[in-house]
Structure formats: C-alpha cells, structure tokens
Amino acid sequence: MAAVNPSLSLIGARTHQVLNAGQKGALTLTGIGLLLLFLAFFGVSLPAPTVWLVVSLLALGLGGAWYGWAAYRQLPAGIKNNGVWLASLTSRGILGWLTAIVLTGFYVLLYFFPAHLGLATVAGEANQGIVGFFDPLSRVLNGNPASQWFVYGTLYTVAILAMGVKFIYKYRHNRYQVVRTLSVMFFQLGFAFLIPEILSALQQPSMDLKNMWPLNYYFFYDWNIKKLATSGGLGIFMLGWGVAMIFVVSPVLTYLYGKRWYCSWVCGCGGLAETAGDPFRQLSDKSLGAWKVERWVIHSVLVLAVIMTLAVLHSFFRSNPATYWVTREMFLGVAIATLLGVALLLWLRPRVFKGVPVWVKGLATVLLIGIVVLTLQAYLQNQSRIFGLSSYKLREWYGFYIGSIFSGVIGVGFYPIFGSRVWCRFGCPMAAILGLQQRFFSRFRITVNGGQCISCGNCSTYCEMGIDVRAYAQRGQDVVRASCVGCGICAAVCPRGVLRLENSAADVSTRAAALRTLHLDPKEGVRLL
Amino acid sequence: MHVVIIGNGISGITAARFIRKHSDFAITVISNESDEFFSRTALMYVYMGHMRLRDTQPYEPGFWKKNRIDRKRGWVQKIDQGDRVLYLADGERISYDRLIIATGSRSNKFGWPGQDLDRVHGLYHLQDLEAMEAASAGLERAVIVGGGLIGVEMAEMFHSRHIPVTFLVRETSFWDIVLPPEESAMINRHLLEQGIDLRLNTELREVVGDEQGRAVGVITQSGEEIACGFVGLTAGVSPNIGFLQNSGIEVKRGVLVDENLQTNIPGIYAVGDCAEMRTPQPGRRPIEAVWYTGRMMGETVAHNICNPDTPVAYNPGIWFNSAKFFDIEYQVYGDIRAQAPANHRSLYWEHPDGRRSIRIVYDAGTEVVLGFNVMGIRYRHEVCQHWLAQKATIETVLCELPLANFDPEFFPAYEAFVLAKYAQQTGKQIQTNHRRGLREVLTLLGK
Ligand SMILES: Cc1cc2nc3c(=O)[nH]c(=O)nc-3n(C[C@H](O)[C@H](O)[C@H](O)COP(=O)(O)OP(=O)(O)OC[C@H]3O[C@@H](n4cnc5c(N)ncnc54)[C@H](O)[C@@H]3O)c2cc1C
Ligand code: SF4
Ligand code: SF4
Numbered sequence: 001m002a003a004v005n006p007s008l009s010l011i012g013a014r015t016h017q018v019l020n021a022g023q024k025g026a027l028t029l030t031g032i033g034l035l036l037l038f039l040a041f042f043g044v045s046l047p048a049p050t051v052w053l054v055v056s057l058l059a060l061g062l063g064g065a066w067y068g069w070a071a072y073r074q075l076p077a078g079i080k081n082n083g084v085w086l087a088s089l090t091s092r093g094i095l096g097w098l099t100a101i102v103l104t105g106f107y108v109l110l111y112f113f114p115a116h117l118g119l120a121t122v123a124g125e126a127n128q129g130i131v132g133f134f135d136p137l138s139r140v141l142n143g144n145p146a147s148q149w150f151v152y153g154t155l156y157t158v159a160i161l162a163m164g165v166k167f168i169y170k171y172r173h174n175r176y177q178v179v180r181t182l183s184v185m186f187f188q189l190g191f192a193f194l195i196p197e198i199l200s201a202l203q204q205p206s207m208d209l210k211n212m213w214p215l216n217y218y219f220f221y222d223w224n225i226k227k228l229a230t231s232g233g234l235g236i237f238m239l240g241w242g243v244a245m246i247f248v249v250s251p252v253l254t255y256l257y258g259k260r261w262y263c264s265w266v267c268g269c270g271g272l273a274e275t276a277g278d279p280f281r282q283l284s285d286k287s288l289g290a291w292k293v294e295r296w297v298i299h300s301v302l303v304l305a306v307i308m309t310l311a312v313l314h315s316f317f318r319s320n321p322a323t324y325w326v327t328r329e330m331f332l333g334v335a336i337a338t339l340l341g342v343a344l345l346l347w348l349r350p351r352v353f354k355g356v357p358v359w360v361k362g363l364a365t366v367l368l369i370g371i372v373v374l375t376l377q378a379y380l381q382n383q384s385r386i387f388g389l390s391s392y393k394l395r396e397w398y399g400f401y402i403g404s405i406f407s408g409v410i411g412v413g414f415y416p417i418f419g420s421r422v423w424c425r426f427g428c429p430m431a432a433i434l435g436l437q438q439r440f441f442s443r444f445r446i447t448v449n450g451g452q453c454i455s456c457g458n459c460s461t462y463c464e465m466g467i468d469v470r471a472y473a474q475r476g477q478d479v480v481r482a483s484c485v486g487c488g489i490c491a492a493v494c495p496r497g498v499l500r501l502e503n504s505a506a507d508v509s510t511r512a513a514a515l516r517t518l519h520l521d522p523k524e525g526v527r528l529l
Numbered sequence: 530m531h532v533v534i535i536g537n538g539i540s541g542i543t544a545a546r547f548i549r550k551h552s553d554f555a556i557t558v559i560s561n562e563s564d565e566f567f568s569r570t571a572l573m574y575v576y577m578g579h580m581r582l583r584d585t586q587p588y589e590p591g592f593w594k595k596n597r598i599d600r601k602r603g604w605v606q607k608i609d610q611g612d613r614v615l616y617l618a619d620g621e622r623i624s625y626d627r628l629i630i631a632t633g634s635r636s637n638k639f640g641w642p643g644q645d646l647d648r649v650h651g652l653y654h655l656q657d658l659e660a661m662e663a664a665s666a667g668l669e670r671a672v673i674v675g676g677g678l679i680g681v682e683m684a685e686m687f688h689s690r691h692i693p694v695t696f697l698v699r700e701t702s703f704w705d706i707v708l709p710p711e712e713s714a715m716i717n718r719h720l721l722e723q724g725i726d727l728r729l730n731t732e733l734r735e736v737v738g739d740e741q742g743r744a745v746g747v748i749t750q751s752g753e754e755i756a757c758g759f760v761g762l763t764a765g766v767s768p769n770i771g772f773l774q775n776s777g778i779e780v781k782r783g784v785l786v787d788e789n790l791q792t793n794i795p796g797i798y799a800v801g802d803c804a805e806m807r808t809p810q811p812g813r814r815p816i817e818a819v820w821y822t823g824r825m826m827g828e829t830v831a832h833n834i835c836n837p838d839t840p841v842a843y844n845p846g847i848w849f850n851s852a853k854f855f856d857i858e859y860q861v862y863g864d865i866r867a868q869a870p871a872n873h874r875s876l877y878w879e880h881p882d883g884r885r886s887i888r889i890v891y892d893a894g895t896e897v898v899l900g901f902n903v904m905g906i907r908y909r910h911e912v913c914q915h916w917l918a919q920k921a922t923i924e925t926v927l928c929e930l931p932l933a934n935f936d937p938e939f940f941p942a943y944e945a946f947v948l949a950k951y952a953q954q955t956g957k958q959i960q961t962n963h964r965r966g967l968r969e970v971l972t973l974l975g976k
Binding site for chain 2: 018076077078079081082083084085086087173174175176179287288447449450451452454455456457458460461470471474488491492493495496497500501502503504505506507
C-alpha cells in the first residue's frame with residue numbers, strides 16, 4: 001500500500017529482545033560447542049580429541065535444549081510469537097542473512113568439497129579437520145572412520161533433538177505438538193541415526209527404514225538393490241519393506257490421516273524443518289503466484305524422479321536378467337500398469353477429481369502415456385537408454401540438482417530467507433505423491449469452525465507451507481490442500497479457535513465443498529451455516 | 530449503476546465483494562484510513578511482531594483490479610442526498626446511485642480532563658497503532674483505562690514489549706457486564722499472573738500533562754497519581770457518523786436502518802459498526818460492533834441492492850463471539866448473561882488449573898439449553914448452533930457433549946467432569962454414548 005506511514009515498519013523499534021540469564025548461559029554453551037567445531041574445521045588439534053568431541057556435542061545439544069527451557073519455562077504456557085517480525089534473525093534481517101550464508105556454505109562444502117571438511121581423499125590416509133574430529137564417535141558406533149555424511153548425520157540429529165526440546169517447551173500447552181515432536185525426535189535418533197549405524201557395525205546392510213522412495217531416490221539404484229539382495233534375509237526384508245512402504249503402508253496411512261503421518265511425524269527433512277526450522281516458518285511465501293510455481297516445480301520433480309527411477313531399473317534388469325526372480329518383464333508390467341492405472345482413474349473417477357481443470361488431467365495423461373510409450377520402445381528395441389538418455393547421466397543430474405542443490409543447499413541453507421519447508425513444498429517428490437493422495441484419497445482435512453474467523457492472518461503467516469489458510473477460513477471452507485503437512489501450527493496460533501485437523505471417511509469426496517459461514521437464501525435471508 | 534461505499538472495513542468490503550458476485554455495477558470504496566483492506570482485529574499482532582501489516586490484509590493487491598472494485602482514499606465530509614453526491618474533504622465530488630455507509634466506530638472519550646493531550650490514544654485505527662509505536666521507544670509505563678476487549682489487547686501489546694502496564698477497570702471485576710462472575714474472576718487472575726498491574730474498582734479522574742502537552746500521568750477518582758508515558762483510552766467505541774449531521778439521514782447513536790438495512794432515505798444503506806437497527810431481532814442489541822455481524826450485514830446489503838424486488842431481512846442467527854485474553858481463549862454461543870435472570874440455570878465446570886471452564890446455561894423450567902460459554906476450550910460452532918436450533922434439552926446436550934469439542938487432537942477430555950458436575954447439582958446421572966471427532970459430528974448434523 002502506497003500510503004503506509006513509514007513508522008509502521010517496525011524494525012528498529014524498541015523491541016525489548018532482552019535475554020534472561022538462562023538464555024545467555026545457554027547461548028554461551030552452544031557457542032562453545034560451535035567453537036570446538038570451528039577449531040576442528042580449521043585444523044587446530046587439541047589434546048584428547050575424543051573428550052572435546054563429546055564436550056562439543058553435549059554443549060550443542062544441551063545448550064539448545066537449555067535455551068528453550070530458559071526462554072519459555074517461566075512464561076505462562078501459550079503462543080510465543082512476540083517479536084518474531086521484529087528480530088533480525090527471524091525477519092530476514094542481517095542475522096538471518098548471515099545464518100543463511102553460513103549454512104549454505106556448509107552445505108556446499110559438504111556436498112561438493114568434502115576434502116575441505118577434512119575427508120581423507122587417498123585410501124589409507126587418515127581424516128583431518130572436522131571429519132577427523134568425528135572419527136572416535138564413528139568408530140564406536142560402526143567401527144569405521146567418519147565420513148562427511150557421518151558428521152552431517154550426527155549434527156543433524158543433535159539439532160533435531162535440541163531444537164525439539166525447545167519446540168516442546170514452546171508449545172507445551174498443545175499436546176498435538178508435543179506428541180508429534182517426540183515422534184520426529186524418536187524417528188531421527190532411532191531410525192535415521194542409530195539403527196543404520198548399528199547395522200553397519202554388525203556388517204549388515206544399513207538402511208533408514210522410514211526413508212522411502214522417491215525421497216530416498218537411490219533406493220532403486222543398482223548398487224542399493226544388489227547390496228540388499230545379496231545380504232541375506234535382512235537385506236531381502238529391507239527390499240520388501242521399501243516396496244511395501246511405497247505401495248501399501250504409505251497409501252493406507254495417508255488415506256487414514258493425511259500426509260502428516262509422514263511429513264510432520266516421521267520424516268527427517270520434516271523433522272529438521274519443524275524443530276530447527278520452526279523460528280523461520282513465517283518466511284514462506286503465501287502469494288497465489290508462489291502457489292502456482294509450487295505446483296509446477298514439485299510435480300516436475302516428481303515426473304523426473306519417476307523417469308529416472310524407471311530408467312535406472314530398466315537398465316538394471318537389462319544387465320542383470322537372470323540374477324533375481326523379478327524379471328524385466330515383470331517389472332515393466334507393474335510399472336506400466338501403475339502408470340496407466342493412474343491415467344485411467346483420472347477420467348473414470350470424475351467425482352474424486354472434481355475441480356481439477358481438464359487441461360491438467362490432459363497434461364497428466366499425456367505425460368503418463370508418454371512415459372509408458374518411451375519405456376516400451378526402449379524395451380522393444382532392447383536399448384539401454386530410455387528416453388534417449390543414459391540412466392547414469394540421469395541419476396547424476398538428479399543427484400546433483402535435486403538431491404544436493406535443491407534439498408540441501410536451498411532447502412536448509414535458505415531457511416532464514418524462504419522459510420523452513422522450501423524443499424518440502426517445491427521439491428520433494430515424496431511430498432508430491434503423498435500430496436496427490438491427500439488431496440484426492442484421504443479422510444484428512446482442516447475443519448473450519450463455522451463463522452468464527454476474524455481474518456486476522458495468523459494461520460497463513462505461520463503456515464510453513466505457504467498455504468493461505470485464512471482464504472479458506474474466512475469463507476468457512478474446510479482446507480483440503482495437497483501441500484498441507486498437518487503440522488497443526490495454524491490451528492495452534494489461531495486466536496479464535498477456528499481450525500481443527502481431523503479425519504472422517506463420511507465425506508471424503510465432498511470435503512472441500514462446504515462453505516459454512518454464510519449462505520444467502522432469498523426466502524430465509526442471510527443465515528449462518 | 531454506481532454503488533459507492535464509505536468505509537473499507539469488513540462490512541464495506543464484504544458488501545463490495547458480494548455486489549460484484551451478484552452484478553456488474555460500478556463499485557467505489559472510499560476510506561480515509563488506508564488504501565488496502567486490513568483486518569482491524571489483527572492490529573495488535575502487528576505491534577507485537579507476530580505479523581507485518583501486509584500479513585493482516587486478506588486479499589492480494591491485484592484482487593481489487595481483477596474484481597473491478599475501485600478504491601479511493603479520502604474523507605467524506607458531506608452527503609447531498611438530494612443530488613446523490615458526496616463531497617470529500619479535498620473538495621472532490623463523487624456521485625452515486627446507491628450509497629452504503631460503513632464507517633465503523635471510533636473510540637469513546639468521556640470528557641476526562643486531559644483526554645486530548647499528546648500520547649493519549651484509543652486503539653481503533655491504523656493511526657492509533659502508529660501513535661502507540663511512536664510512544665513506545667523508552668516508554669516506562671502505560672496506563673490503560675477501560676476493561677473491555679480492546680483494553681486487554683492493548684495491555685497485551687505493551688506487555689509483549691516488556692513495557693509495564695497499569696490497567697484501570699471501573700467495574701469490580703474484569704468485563705463483568707458481559708462475563709459471568711466465575712469467568713470474569715478467571716481473567717482477573719490471569720491478568721495478574723501475566724504481570725499486569727490490574728486495578729479493579731478504579732476510575733480515571735484526569736490525565737496529567739507536561740508543558741509540551743504530553744501526558745505524563747493519570748489521577749484516579751480516589752486521588753492516586755500514576756506516572757506514565759502513554760494513556761490508552763479503551764472505554765468502548767461508538768458509531769463514527771459525525772459527518773452525517775444535517776444530511777437528512779436519520780441517526781440516533783448509529784445510522785438508523787430498517788430490517789433490510791436501508792436508512793430513511795431510499796437508496797442509502799448502512800452496515801457494520803455504524804448501523805443501528807430500528808427493530809433488532811429478539812434478544813439482540815440495536816448496535817453490535819463485532820466483526821461477524823459486519824460481515825453478515827455486508828452480504829445482506831449486497832443482496833438487497835442487487836435484488837431490489839426480493840429484499841431479505843438481516844438475520845444474524847444465534848449470537849456468537851470469541852476473543853482471547855492473553856493466553857485464554859473465549860468462545861460464546863447463544864444467550865449467556867453476566868447476571869443470570871431467575872429462569873436461567875447454569876452448569877459450570879472449571880478446571881483445577883483455573884484457566885479452563887465450560888458453562889452451559891439452560892432454562893430452569895423447560896430445561897432447554899440457551900447458551901454455551903467456554904474458556905480455554907474450543908467448541909464447535911455448528912454443533913452448538915444445531916442444539917440451540919433444535920431446542921435441545923440439557924440432558925440431550927450432555928449426552929452428546931463430546932461432539933461439541935473442537936480442541937486439537939490429543940487434548941484432554943473434560944466431558945466426564947461436566948457430567949459429574951451435573952450429577953452433583955441435580956442428582957441425575959447422564960451417560961454419554963458419543964465420542965469426540967468428526968465422524969459422529971457429521972452424523973449428528975445430518976451430513
Ligand atoms: C483492536 C480491535 C480488536 C477487535 N477485535 C475484535 C474481535 O476479536 N472480534 C470481533 O468480532 N470484533 C473485533 N473488533 C471489532 C471489529 O473490528 C469491528 O466490529 C469491525 O472492524 C467493524 O467493521 P466496519 O467495516 O463496520 O468498520 P471499520 O472497520 O471501522 O471500517 C470503517 C472505515 O471507514 C473509514 N471512515 C469512517 N468515516 C469515514 C468518512 N467519513 N470518510 C471516509 N472514510 C471513513 C474508517 O477510517 C475505517 O477505515 C475489534 C476492534 C478493534 C479496534
Ligand atoms: S495448513 Fe496448517 S497444518 Fe497444514 S501445513 Fe499449513 S500450518 Fe501446517
Ligand atoms: S482462522 Fe484463525 S488465525 Fe486464521 S485468519 Fe481466521 S481467526 Fe485468524
């Protein structure tokens with residue numbers, strides 16, 4: 001608006017962001033943990049490095065948790081968003097940008113220059129720097145020296161645990177938030193971190209059992225399949241489990257509860273976004289334009305992931321025809337039937353897809369059939385290339401642009417700029433699939449409480465997925481959106497008790513239809529409900 | 530046909546949106562306050578840093594162009610209803626075919642000495658927020674006068690910036706003209722727990738100023754002086770209709786309208802805070818200065834302007850409202866009185882933590898339920914509305930009580946305590962055979 005008085009730009013006002021003694025102590029402790037990491041990074045070697053590693057990790061974890069305790073414990077339980085848009089870190093101020101730059105830098109080193117983190121590049125050489133710093137812990141857990149991924153996984157887990165504790169203090173009046181956060185902490189610590197490490201210590205194939213395709217895009221890579229298929233019963237179980245997750249567990253749970261069962265209860269990316277990323281959730285873009293970009297980008301990534309996986313599996317079965325009881329024909333049969341099945345559903349079930357423009361259905365159908373035709377062509381001509389592309393090239397690109405740049409560098413590095421769920425919203429192919437299921441085949445919705453909405457905007461502001469929840473709430477329409485991860489924060493921050501996340505099978509195909517606030521009836525006048 | 534709407538608050542904007550839905554009329558919305566429609570109810574959150582001003586604006590800037598709603602910044606000074614022309618303060622003339630007055634309210638001032646000093650403000654318009662912002666730097670204490678919803682919001686605003694607040698409330702207990710005694714006491718306690726210097730039974734005598742004309746303190750009726758750098762006047766609001774004097778449009782406290790929301794002049798309507806019903810619906814007040822009624826009036830007036838042959842009467846349905854006092858949410862459905870008349874019987878349960886309660890009021894004779902008042906607990910609008918419309922008795926409601934709950938999943942259930950309370954009060958044991966959740970709600974509502 002042109003005529004805003006500049007005094008309303010509140011930045012620079014007296015915000016009284018005073019830290020209490022506990023918060024200062026906690027920040028100091030966290031600072032010590034970070035300092036030790038920096039010292040390791042710059043190659044300063046300390047005597048008794050194992051002790052310092054333990055000190056550093058404890059300082060980071062306890063410092064973060066203590067900060068949450070000190071910040072919220074003495075305040076009455078309730079919503080704690082005072083000053084969010086007044087503080088530099090959380091309103092894209094200087095601190096926000098600095099944090100983004102440091103985080104991004106870390107991801108660039110991690111993905112592309114691990115040697116700068118001290119990873120040994122020559123076989124037989126010892127790790128240096130920060131990777132070397134983590135060697136003792138890695139040896140204890142899996143018997144081997146650390147890799148950059150071990151460092152990352154450890155820090156990631158510490159971040160989720162510490163910031164999880166902070167989040168729980170912040171929302172201690174809200175059991176949904178508490179339970180959900182305990183769940184992501186559990187899955188990160190157990191499933192993503194400890195179990196895979198212990199499995200590899202036991203010389204078993206290690207796998208994060210909750211990380212499913214297509215988020216885990218290398219699940220169907222030849223080396224992974226070979227590794228699992230050749231490691232005895234447990235490996236075979238893992239292969240079967242991975243496939244069952246995709247085709248059975250996930251559709252059923254998504255039908256029952258919406259995609260939240262994964263995205264904000266189980267997933268590691270979601271776990272970091274909900275804990276360490278929580279202070280940045282308000283930075284997501286709520287505009288209609290952003291929604292449009294989101295739909296194009298995320299579904300493109302899904303298409304890419306499908307094409308890449310088909311290509312990889314096709315060439316895998318082609319070069320390993322007789323090794324496994326699944327043949328190339330069986331695999332292609334299932335894949336093609338699935339793709340065509342989806343295309344058919346689009347047209348045979350108009351009630352389910354009500355509201356989807358015909359051009360969207362048409363585009364989806366053309367894409368699905370196109371993929372099938374090209375796959376068949378590759379099969380019939382017995383080519384290793386599918387879509388005219390080498391599967392190696394494809395997966396190299398995918399791994400680089402999607403797996404590294406998008407999900408890591410942009411997805412987490414830019415938390416303080418674009419909000420905490422950029423990857424989940426624009427990039428994650430898993431979220432795309434679950435989202436389509438949620439939109440069309442799920443009991444889940446966010447119910448709007450009659451006419452109680454005052455259009456204040458808290459819900460939209462704090463939706464990390466950039467959903468304009470208010471647009472629905474103020475016209476009394478239940479929120480049914482593919483991207484909603486069911487974090488429940490919109491319902492928590494609503495000052496008028498307007499929103500409730502809930503499930504019911506009674507009205508799955510008409511969930512999004514009801515407008516509850518006002519109806520004008522020429523006979524009865526304007527009445528509510 | 531050119532429809533001109535004075536005021537771009539919720540009622541004026543709702544009218545404009547629905548006129549566009551029903552018709553192709555030219556629409557102009559005039560406001561002196563801001564170009565963009567924003568949610569007045571969210572002003573506090575801008576000051577508190579929960580949102581930026583633009584986050585309180587429900588529609589993107591492109592919305593108005595797309596829907597062909599013209600916006601004009603200016604103060605309407607005079608209406609010439611004979612020629613159907615408006616005059617803006619800068620002299621501009623705007624002619625209209627239909628006129629909607631949606632000018633909202635302004636803060637009350639009761640003639641206190643010093644009430645017009647610098648740093649004495651109500652909280653209603655954006656400009657009030659700017660004034661609060663400007664006064665906040667280095668502010669050592671704010672005094673707030675008037676214990677209603679806006680006063681408590683102002684207290685929370687200053688509190689969020691660690692500025693000490695003294696809160697002068699004339700009544701013996703907070704907002705006890707609306708809240709029943711137990712709920713009112715709960716808010717008293719909560720304000721103290723938050724660290725607000727709450728002074729009940731305390732009235733303002735005058736505001737004290739310094740040589741520069743700035744407020745530096747207040748004196749209460751009992752003679753106590755309280756030094757402060759800001760005085761908030763939040764003793765209610767009244768219709769903002771001063772500019773209608775001598776226009777020929779009939780006014781009392783607000784602009785008088787019939788049941789179709791038309792004034793005494795055909796073609797001129799009034800909606801929202803500034804409208805006063807000549808014959809309000811039974812049990813309703815002539816002026817209801819809340820968001821929801823503004824929205825419903827806006828929709829009604831749009832219908833009546835676009836369908837002059839089939840006008841509808843304004844019918845707001847059951848009374849409902851909600852608010853939040855610091856951390857305690859409040860919702861009300863139906864007829865809840867601060868002072869219960871003889872035929873009202875109350876079933877009241879309060880959580881031992883003193884921050885949550887459920888009140889169900891029913892008729893002592895017929896046992897028909899009349900209203901619900903919940904603190905710190907959310908209730909489902911549609912279910913309460915359903916019971917009230919069905920004239921359900923207290924026993925039916927208690928039996929179905931879990932269906933009313935709208936708290937997030939995993940929240941503790943309190944229905945058993947309410948039933949136990951009822952058994953204790955009446956000796957009647959009620960069993961509920963319903964479970965919380967949407968499935969049974971949909972069944973109850975027949976969906
Ligand atoms: C701080 C605060 C919190 C509130 N919280 C709640 C709540 O939680 N729930 C609830 O139900 N209600 C709440 N209310 C009340 C609610 O905001 C009002 O009932 C509602 O905004 C009234 O809308 P309206 O469209 O009638 O008028 P307004 O929103 O007041 O809009 C009228 C507009 O017209 C302009 N105007 C006036 N005269 C002229 C003129 N002569 N020329 C040009 N323009 C003019 C005004 O400047 C204003 O912009 C709250 C109010 C305040 C101030
Ligand atoms: S709509 Fe609500 S529950 Fe869904 S992602 Fe946004 S804030 Fe979370
Ligand atoms: S749903 Fe709640 S938070 Fe969202 S705009 Fe409405 S009142 Fe505000």
